[in-house]
Amino acid sequence: MVEFFACQPQDKVAFNEDVDGIFAPWDHELSPGCALAVIHKGEVVYTKGYGMADLEHGIPITPESVFYIGSVSKQFVATALVLLEEEGKLSLDDNIREYIPELPDYGHPISIRHLIHHTSGFRDNLTLWELSGRSMIDDIPEDEIFALICRQQGLNFIPGVDFSYSNTCYFLMSMIIERVSGQNLRAYAEERIFSPLGMKHSQFNDDNHRIIKNRAFGYTQLAEDSIGNLIMRFDLVGSGGLYSSVKDLYLWDQNFYHNQLGKRGQTLIEQLQTNGKYSNGEEVNYAFAMINGEYRGLRTIHHTGSMGGYRSMYLRFPNEQFSVIILGNIDNLDPLNRAYEVASIFLKDKLSPEKEVMSTSDEPETSQNQSDYPxxxxxxxxxxxxxxxxxxxxxxxxxxxxxxxxxxxxxxxxxxxxxxxxxxxxxxxxxxxxxxxxxxxxxxxxxxxxxxxxxxxxxxxxx
The missing domain is CATH 2.40.128.50 (Lipocalin)
Known part of the structure; x- marks a missing residue:
């Protein structure tokens, strides 16, 4: 296990105070909060817990606290499929009905690659579940949601021509992993990813009765001074399902620079970070569950996660070998903006001037037609x-x-x-x-x- 280093910037007191200030609204014994890890060139230069992992029992968050990380899980699922292709057990260009023949034939082949890059056209299974009148944070039987997927008579679009983020894709990917490898996602990821990297506190939890040591529980902000317990029984894996800590994700982060998985060294990492393509050859701005971008002149790779009261953000600046990992247990945390605020403190001398404040939503405010109708x-x-x-x-x-x-x-x-x-x-x-x-x-x-x-x-x- 790699040790956590005490190395700080020269002006570490000022840096630490600035970072702590970002999370001050959650850093007290009456609030949930988050765990933070800041990584630079192989060292954790700052790590801390803010707020409480369990309000009922007064347990504070630490870097060892284990959180549900939502859609940040997806990059591990995509990695598993890349490893299976390396083993010669499948091709990412295979038609998914070769492995899941129960799916309807929509008249156009859907490949594993379409699933990875969200260009399949599949409707989102969790949205469908809620539209059917049920909550996604409650127990969702795997056979029932698979039947719901199979009942869909159409796609959002012809596979390969458009992008629509769909949790269905990664749920189906977990099914393919199980049918091809003979192991469920939990077992395959443990054997091929977590164990080789020493990630001893990470697991795909496919059974909501399982005890998870050091788990932080999820909460919701009911009002300005009111916190509610947001109990989650969700245990589907693929689109999410991974529980982990910032200490374990540090080990995952370092694997991007010194790959220990599979047999192809950094070639595998380059593949994971490469954007997909539409049928016309244009790039999809989505790699293997990683989003390539830019922040104030520096290249970034990131993904967020959200489910129930849990919120997560994994942000990398690969050229600087700098990363920010935030795992939270309160639904008003907004870890995406918090991560960029942290990065702006540590990378202030490398960032170009800030042009505008980032927003967590790309949807503009719209006004509704309130005209009277007979x-x-x-x-x-x-x-x-x-x-x-x-x-x-x-x-x-x-x-x-x-x-x-x-x-x-x-x-x-x-x-x-x-x-x-x-x-x-x-x-x-x-x-x-x-x-x-x-x-x-x-x-x-x-x-x-x-x-x-x-x-x-x-x-x-x-x-």
């Missing part, structure tokens, strides 16, 4: 609509203000929709596009498009 116009949308793909029924009725439509389904909060066209209802996330006689509509939501609903009798609402 009741006869609103009545066209009223009724119950069923989706066989989701196995869920949505009920639409006129809202109390007599201006909008209220959309409801079992176990979900009602949503207010506005008329934004002669046959379209929408808000900032949903868009329902009705046919001319208002008997069917296609739903678009959060990158999932074309889900078909048909009008049914009110009595068929889910109970």
């Amino acid at each position: 009741e006869t116009e609103l009545n066209k949308f009223v009724g119950s609509y069923h989706s066989p793909e989701l196995n869920a029924t949505y009920h639409l009725e006129i809202a109390q203000n007599q201006k909008n439509i209220l959309m409801q389904t079992i176990k979900q909060k009602p949503v207010i929709l506005h008329i934004s066209g002669s046959n379209i209802l929408s808000d900032n996330t949903y868009k329902l596009d009705f046919n001319k006689n208002y008997q069917t509509f296609n739903m678009n939501y959060a990158g999932t498009s074309g889900i078909i609903f048909k009008k049914v009798a009110y009595s068929t609402l889910n109970e």
